[in-house]
Amino acid sequence: MSGEPHTPRVLLLSAVGTRTNPYIGLLQDGLAAAGADVRVVDRLRPADLTGVARPDVIHLHWLDRYDLPQAILLRGFHGATDLPRRTLRRLLETGCNVAPIYQMRRWWRLRRLVGQLRGFQATGGRVAYTIHNLDPHEDQGPADRWGSARLIRLADVVHVHDESTAQAVTERFGRRGGVATIPHGHYLHSYPNQIDRLAARARLGLPAAAFLYVTLGLLRPYKGLETLLAAFRSLPGEDVALLLAGKSDSDSYGETLATLAAGDPRIRLQAGFVPREDVQLYLNAADVCVLPYRQITTSGAALLAFSFGVPVIAPAIGGFPSLVEGRRGFLYDPADPAGLTRALAQARETDWQGARQEIRDWVAQFDWREIGRRLVRAYG
Template sequence: MGKPTVYMWPKWSPHNKYSELLTRSIEQNGLQVEHYDREAMFKPRRGDIVHLHWPSNSYTSSVFALTIAKSLFFALLLLYFRCRGARLFWTVHNVWPHTGKTRWDRLMRKYILTVCHEAFVLSETVKGEVAATFGVPASKLVVTPHGHYVDAYASKGTDIRKRFGISPESFLFLFIGRINPYKGVDQLVEAFSSLKLESCDLLIAGHVDSGYSLDFIDRVNDGTIRIYPQFVDDHELADFLEAANVIVLPYKQISTSGSAILALSHKKPVVAPRLGALGEYVSDGCGVLYDPDDPDGLRKALQASMNMDVKETEMHIAAKLRELDWGRIAGKMIQVYTGTKRYEVNA
């Protein structure tokens, strides 16, 4: 039998380069990858791979009756693949959807884990959480780290500091990403403003969720907090990151953070709570982790990050990025896909 075809669900996404970068590495390791969509719905054959990433959109709707219908169709479709001899895998990017957890999510996600041959998780921490939450054996969960974003986003050369009136000499903290109650921007603003540091600024950039107000910033802003409440386009993402000294991700809940890996990919240290997989990605020397239960933890972490040695930090980050090499990750996935070790890792 020839090599299997991998049906990546999805092969690319306008909001996340993970699938695209993974696909490229799997193809470089010798397997053909196709985008899974409606046109490819019944193409997977015996021995082929169907690899899911973010399945909640496939079983949920804003109307509960449609959620039931979509869930039933989705469940039967996965069974159809199994009966046809395809192998099913799911990368559990988040234990729960970003929209929150429901009993229906618990039911469907447990079902997906049951029907899949194996599932990939992005850290040991998430592996333990998934096994405990959904009652699946840990042996069914394979840890494959989230790969890096080195060279994934090209710089446009925009001077972000000049755009926002930030001095080249100022120490700049940056929060970048979607802004909602779970991201902890309110705690970041409170911690930063309480420090009252000279020659220090904070830039908050990202799309603000509907109904979430940033009025709390106006009450404490002395001019050192800049706000860019818009989605940061891919062509300027690198420029925002390059402008910063430290990336701050004060999340209140998280499984795995692509934003942390994105920061490290641009050689920027990360300040973040010791939650989910952050402790495994932001390892010693790559940033400052704080206890999320310590009311003064974020404030102390911001201060500590300003004293990090730049060259030493970059050495630690470079070592971490070698661990997050896509070639190694794809090679391990192919071994799991096929149940063999026939494929060499091009790393």
């Protein structure tokens, strides 16, 4: 991509669609605003690497979701059976995740991907890899660990969202050059945002005057929700409430959370997919958003909360320390058993008057057009 200026052709390779996460769509728009010709695909096919549509750059995202066997089978079987999609997914995951079968499939698919990318580089193409998760949220075994390490070393450009991840890439993988630290973009205009606090609480059937802690998104074990439930239950008073909203990782995990929440009328567990248009209900109803993750690299959830002006409580790990400070919330030491409880209490005692607009003004700096410009420069 040197010499006379031309329109760089970028292939965004992402197994995570825009229905559940608008990141890729926003990145595509940002790159296009920077002058790139961008396509998005969920799998790399031979036709993507040849002909007039051949890209200059392949930019990979979310390796841990790439070409998963159960996802491929689900696409093939859905419509050929009367089983509900969710039931079919569970059956396929049970079969595909039998360790030896799963690992064999993953090795084969990831080795094929690495081979395709190397061939692309050998003919002048460049590869970029965005690290959303330095480690998979749920360890999928040696194949995925191998694939992640190989891509970090193979990519011409490794894109990270904060300095702590850049440092981890150097320390763990020995990579010193070609690491571009470019922040995660905001979600200021990505979701409807018209409803006010009282109207949102009325719609959700929540008390108007309570101090409300909210966790929003997929309910998964790595998010530390059991710890949050225990910490919240230790808070005194009837003027506080906790809302956990999102689709559960599994029926068994949902049942675990329901058991832990039982008996405390201040806790609301609302399991189920949250439609895009309803995100505003939960975040505009919230006083703070709690993200008690056990493991994290980049937190799109924190950027989403900030985009609605909501302060965040989070552990001092991963990218959180670069985001959560001052009027934007509280960090706590995850090694301290009382750390989360103290942070919950601090948030309740804080005067947040005016903080929502301050937070929205601050997060506006993470503009996708600027991110697109910086990435185009990083591609080389």
